[in-house]
Amino acid sequence: MPENRARHGGRTIRLTVVIVPATSAKPAKDPVVFMEGGPGGDAIGAIPFLIDSQVNRDRDLIVMTQRGGLHSQPNLACPEIDRFYAGAVGRRYDAPSTGRLLVRATKQCRDRLTAAGVELSAYNTTENAADFADLRRALGIRQWNVYGYSYGTDLALTYLRRQPAGIRSMAIDSVAPPQIVSLPWTWDSAAEGIDAIFRACAAQPRCKSRYPDVRRTLTEQVRRLEAHPLTVMAQPPGGGSPVKVVLDGGALVNLLVADGGALPAVDVPAALDELAHGNPQRFARARAAGATPAVGEFAYGLTNSVACSEWVPEFSQRDVLQAGRRNFPGWPDTVLAQAPQLPFQYEVCRVWSVPDRTAVQRVTTVSKVPALVVSGTFDAKTGASWGAYAARTLSRSTVVRIPGVGHWVVPQSSCAQRVLASFLAHPSTPDTGCVAGLAPKPFTITP
Structure with a gap:
C-alpha cells in the first residue's frame, strides 16, 4: 500500500x-x-x-x-x-x-x-x-x-x-x-457503563441487600485513595512474583473502565466493599496485570x-x-482531569x-x-x-x-x-x- x-x-x-x-x-x-x-x-x-x-x-x-x-x-x-x-x-x-x-x-x-x-x-x-x-x-x-x-x-x-x-x-x-x-466523550461512556453495573446490582435482590449503596462506596473510595494512595504487593493474575502496586483514585477508576478481564464486572460490588473494609487485593491484582x-x-x-x-x-x-x-460530581479534579484510558x-x-x-x-x-x-x-x-x-x-x-x-x-x-x-x-x-x-x-x- x-x-x-x-x-x-x-x-x-x-x-x-x-x-x-x-x-x-x-x-x-x-x-x-x-x-x-x-x-x-x-x-x-x-x-x-x-x-x-x-x-x-x-x-x-x-x-x-x-x-x-x-x-x-x-x-x-x-x-x-x-x-x-x-x-x-x-x-x-x-x-x-x-x-x-x-x-x-x-x-x-x-x-x-x-x-x-x-x-x-x-x-x-x-x-x-x-x-x-x-x-x-x-x-x-x-x-x-x-x-x-x-x-x-x-x-x-x-x-x-x-x-x-x-x-x-x-x-x-x-x-x-x-x-x-x-477525550471528553470518554467520561460519558465511563459513567454509562459503571452506572449500568450498579443498576444491575440494585435489580438483583441479593446484591442490593449486600451492597445497598455501591455508587456512594465508589465515590468514597475514589476520594479516599486520591488523598491517601495505597501501596501494596500483589501477584499478577497470570502468575509470577508479586509486584509493588499503587492504588490511587485514578487507578481505581481506570480499572473499572478497562474491562480487560482482570476484574470482571460481576465482582465489582464485592471488590469495592472489600476495599472499603481494608482489603484492596481484588483491585491490586487487577492493577498488577499491567506489570507484564x-x-x-x-x-x-x-x-x-x-x-x-x-x-x-x-x-x-x-x-x-x-x-x-x-x-461524576464530587470526585477529585485530579482524577477527572485525565480522560479514562x-x-x-x-x-x-x-x-x-x-x-x-x-x-x-x-x-x-x-x-x-x-x-x-x-x-x-x-x-x-x-x-x-x-x-x-x-x-x-x-x-x-x-x-x-x-x-x-x-x-x-x-x-x-x-x-x-x-x-x-x-x-x-x-x-x-x-x-x-x-x-x-x-x-x-x-x-x-x-x-
Whole structure:
C-alpha cells in the first residue's frame, strides 16, 4: 500500500492478510472482513476469538493488519511505552511525575520511528479505510461484509462513508461513532457503563441487600485513595512474583473502565466493599496485570497518530475536566482531569506532533447499507447508547443491546453470535429473538 496516497511515487508499506476458510461445506460467496480495535490492536491475534465466535461459519473470514500494527511493515509498536506502563503500576496513576515519564517514553518512540523514515501523519483512519478498499479490489471480491469492534467501528463507519462500493452489510460492535469520539466523550461512556453495573446490582435482590449503596462506596473510595494512595504487593493474575502496586483514585477508576478481564464486572460490588473494609487485593491484582505487558504487540504509534489527529483537537483539557465533573460530581479534579484510558494525552500529543484531521474525520456516516449495531450494557469504554446514536443515520440498521456484557460483545455472548450469523445471512431481517430473555449474571456476594 502507499504510505501516503497524496504523495505519488512515495514510500510503500506492507500489510499482512490472513484468509480463514469457512467451516461450511457450501460457504456464501461474500466473505467477512474484520476491523480490529485499538487503534493499535493486533488483528491477527484476534483470529482465535473470531473463530470461537463462528464468524467464519458460513463465509470466509478475511483479517488484515492495520497500517502500523503488529505484522505490518513498518510496525509502529513502542516498546518504550510498554516499559513505561509496566513500571507505572507502582506509581500514582495521575501524578504529574507519571505524566512526564509517559511523555518521555512517547518522545523516544517518536524519535526512533521518524528517524527510520516513518511519516506518522499518514497513519490515520482515512488511509486505513482506503487500505481495506484496495484490499477488496486486489482480491477481486465483488461484495463483502464488514465486521469491526471498538476503534474498528470508527474505521468501519469511515470506510462506509468514504468507500461504500462493494459493502453488502456492516456489523459494528462496541461503537465509537467518528463524529463523537473525543477525550471528553470518554467520561460519558465511563459513567454509562459503571452506572449500568450498579443498576444491575440494585435489580438483583441479593446484591442490593449486600451492597445497598455501591455508587456512594465508589465515590468514597475514589476520594479516599486520591488523598491517601495505597501501596501494596500483589501477584499478577497470570502468575509470577508479586509486584509493588499503587492504588490511587485514578487507578481505581481506570480499572473499572478497562474491562480487560482482570476484574470482571460481576465482582465489582464485592471488590469495592472489600476495599472499603481494608482489603484492596481484588483491585491490586487487577492493577498488577499491567506489570507484564506483551512488549511490542500493541502499536502505540498508531494509537497516538489517530488520537492526536482525530480525537484530541477541538477540545481542551478544561473540556475533559468539565465532562468528568458532569458525570461524576464530587470526585477529585485530579482524577477527572485525565480522560479514562488516555491519561496525559494532551501532553503526549504535543510531542507526537501530527496535524489536526478533525475536519475530514469527525463526520457523520449516512447510509442505506444494512447494518447491525451491537453494544454491551456494561461497556464503560464505548457506552451502549452510542450504538443507537450511530444507528440514527443508518436507515436499515438493527440495534441490539446485550445485558451484562462489556466491551467487544460477540466473543462474550452466544446470543450475539447467533444474531450476527442471522444478520450475515439476512441483513435486512436478522433474528434477534434470543436477546429478549437475557439478563446479567448474578453478582459475586461475599460473606
